Amino acid sequence: MAKIDFGGVVEEVITAEEFTLEKARQVLKNEVVAVVGYGIQGRGQSLNMRDNGINVLVGEGPYAWDQAVADGFVPGETLFSPEEAAKRATIIQYLLSDAGQKEMWPVMKECLQPGNALYFSHGFSIVYKEQTGVIPPADIDVILVAPKGSGRTVRTNFLDGSGINSSYGVFQDATGKARERTLAVGIAIGSGYLFPTTFEQEVYSDLTGERGVLMGCLAGVMEAQYNVLRKNGHTPSEAFNETVEELTQSLIRLVAENGMDWMYANCSITAQRGALDWKDRFRDAVVPVFDSLYESVKTGKETQIVLDASKDPNYRDKLQKELEVIHNSEMWKAGAAVRDLRPERRKK
Numbered sequence: 445m446a447k448i449d450f451g452g453v454v455e456e457v458i459t460a461e462e463f464t465l466e467k468a469r470q471v472l473k474n475e476v477v478a479v480v481g482y483g484i485q486g487r488g489q490s491l492n493m494r495d496n497g498i499n500v501l502v503g504e505g506p507y508a509w510d511q512a513v514a515d516g517f518v519p520g521e522t523l524f525s526p527e528e529a530a531k532r533a534t535i536i537q538y539l540l541s542d543a544g545q546k547e548m549w550p551v552m553k554e555c556l557q558p559g560n561a562l563y564f565s566h567g568f569s570i571v572y573k574e575q576t577g578v579i580p581p582a583d584i585d586v587i588l589v590a591p592k593g594s595g596r597t598v599r600t601n602f603l604d605g606s607g608i609n610s611s612y613g614v615f616q617d618a619t620g621k622a623r624e625r626t627l628a629v630g631i632a633i634g635s636g637y638l639f640p641t642t643f644e645q646e647v648y649s650d651l652t653g654e655r656g657v658l659m660g661c662l663a664g665v666m667e668a669q670y671n672v673l674r675k676n677g678h679t680p681s682e683a684f685n686e687t688v689e690e691l692t693q694s695l696i697r698l699v700a701e702n703g704m705d706w707m708y709a710n711c712s713i714t715a716q717r718g719a720l721d722w723k724d725r726f727r728d729a730v731v732p733v734f735d736s737l738y739e740s741v742k743t744g745k746e747t748q749i750v751l752d753a754s755k756d757p758n759y760r761d762k763l764q765k766e767l768e769v770i771h772n773s774e775m776w777k778a779g780a781a782v783r784d785l786r787p788e789r790r791k792k
């Protein structure tokens with residue numbers, strides 16, 4: 445276990461160099477892993493495990509059955525209904541959508557055998573058990589590996605050799621092997637390192653992060669700035685370039701490469717001075733929003749919103765419409781035009 449100093453706080457992380465793929469294969473050699481739910485995470489994780497030589501079954505309904513077949517899973521051999529896959533496995537990766545996990549739980553519960561491991565990639569079902577009803581029997585392991593990125597990236601990073609970071613946790617250790625099983629699966633799905641968490645810390649931070657800086661806040665502040673520029677007479681190309689394109693094509697890459705100060709260090713004095721002054725104003729302005737977001741996560745209000753929305757049979761159609769509004773907005777149509785003009789795309 446590597447002890448790593450994260451800005452003065454020492455944490456123990458598991459790297460793929462310490463817990464090697466060879467070791468993961470050894471730990472999992474007598475296990476059958478069923479990935480129940482061939483969605484965004486299920487697909488990425490099962491393909492990576494299969495490529496890593498793990499014995500993987502997929503459990504899926506009509507929703508993504510054809511995709512699983514197209515990816516080489518064979519009906520009756522490596523592809524089954526969710527119940528059948530779960531019954532045949534020793535480690536059950538429960539990767540239905542969070543609302544789907546609640547819905548299917550009465551059936552799934554009956555498929556679990558003593559000594560199985562029930563695996564999640566989110567603390568949602570377990571932590572909000574009053575709302576989901578997901579209460580596993582005492583004689584199984586309940587474990588978590590939560591990749592910190594989209595399932596799409598879990599796969600593409602695996603294919604380009606870079607990997608993804610994941611958090612891991614054990615909620616219930618019935619076999620005495622829960623931790624080892626967790627780490628083995630974590631490495632097998634393509635994690636470059638695994639940092640420790642609990643189901644509760646994972647779900648609180650994840651729900652906050654995606655509603656906040658990673659997705660909701662990011663989209664909101666981009667819209668706000670774009671609209672102000674447009675209101676003041678700037679063209680769409682200018683407003684989009686100054687709000688999104690320069691970020692994704694230049695500045696955030698510098699942050700990813702070497703940190704925030706590196707990005708500042710590589711911009712003009714003019715930009716540095718102004719941005720450093722404005723940074724604190726923006727931070728202070730959004731603190732109340734983030735406080736109320738965290739509260740809404742902790743109290744289960746966000747959970748209820750997700751569960752209620754997913755119950756609507758028209759949810760996917762409604763989502764499609766919401767995404768179309770974004771897609772068809774001037775800002776994101778301008779974005780499409782700007783992306784097509786990137787030198788490397790024009791060369792094709």
Ligand SMILES: NC(=O)C1=CN([C@@H]2O[C@H](COP(=O)(O)OP(=O)(O)OC[C@H]3O[C@@H](n4cnc5c(N)ncnc54)[C@H](O)[C@@H]3O)[C@@H](O)[C@H]2O)C=CC1
Pocket residue numbers: 481482483484485486504505507508538539540541542543544545547565566568590591593594595596754
């Ligand atoms: N999407 C992502 O990249 C990430 C997802 N996670 C977690 O991984 C788990 C799986 O999430 P996703 O891959 O996004 O799931 P998803 O939305 O892609 O759905 C996975 C499967 O769930 C079933 N399903 C979907 N909606 C359903 C419904 N309303 N009722 C019954 N079944 C339904 C379908 O069989 C589908 O193939 C969740 O716990 C999620 O929070 C964690 C990290 C990132």
Ligand SMILES: CC(=O)[C@](C)(O)C(=O)O
Pocket residue numbers: 591592593594595650654658
């Ligand atoms: C990709 C990820 O980890 C998210 C944003 O938390 C999610 O899709 O739930």
Ligand SMILES: [Mg+2]
Pocket residue numbers: 591592593650654
């Ligand atoms: Mg996440």
Ligand SMILES: [Mg+2]
Pocket residue numbers: 650651654
């Ligand atoms: Mg999430």
